Amino acid sequence: MRGKIDKMDIQLIKLLAKNSRLTYKELAEILRTTRQRISRRMEKLERIGAIKKYTVIPDFDRLGYIYMIIGITIKPGIPMEPVIEKLKMEENVKIIERAVGSHNLVIHMVAPKEMKEIEKRINDLSSKIEGIDKMDITFITDIVKFEIL
Structure with missing residues (x-):
């Protein structure tokens, strides 16, 4: 798991891309792993730059x-x-x-x-x-x- 991106990392990123508000507990349940393992993977993905930023998609029209x-x-x-x-x-x-x-x-x-x-x-x-x-x-x-x- 040291710096290499594996299948679970990709699944984790896909889940967060669909809903970045999922908690580590929810992610762990979906991926059938532990919250601690999700936490370690998230730290790794951020550290190596695989996840650059968490953001929202605004409705520009509604915002004027x-x-x-x-x-x-x-x-x-x-x-x-x-x-x-x-x-x-x-x-x-x-x-x-x-x-x-x-x-x-x-x-x-x-x-x-x-x-x-x-x-x-x-x-x-x-x-x-x-x-x-x-x-x-x-x-x-x-x-x-x-x-x-």
Whole structure:
């Protein structure tokens, strides 16, 4: 169990991905093991970075926000790290992903639903990032499925 991920670890992560509020006792009952073993496995998974964060999936619409996914293509020769560091500082940028394909970066961003505010946030973001070749914006209307494993 030292640092290696096994079948039970994967099952544990899948259960938590579906319901991160399960207690160690509940997880132990489902996986037919002890609460102590679950505790040790959770500590290991966190220590080795297999579990990075516990989070929720908010309903952006009910919170008064629009959720956007923005594909960004950076011009050749522009270093990515300074771009990523600038994006990390943006409060409205929630996820930053390196990508291979149509874009170098994919970011997930939220903004209040008012169109002028959305336009302002996108313009502010694009003016702060040097070397943008292309930006493709997709407005997410509903998250119908969200599974990790």
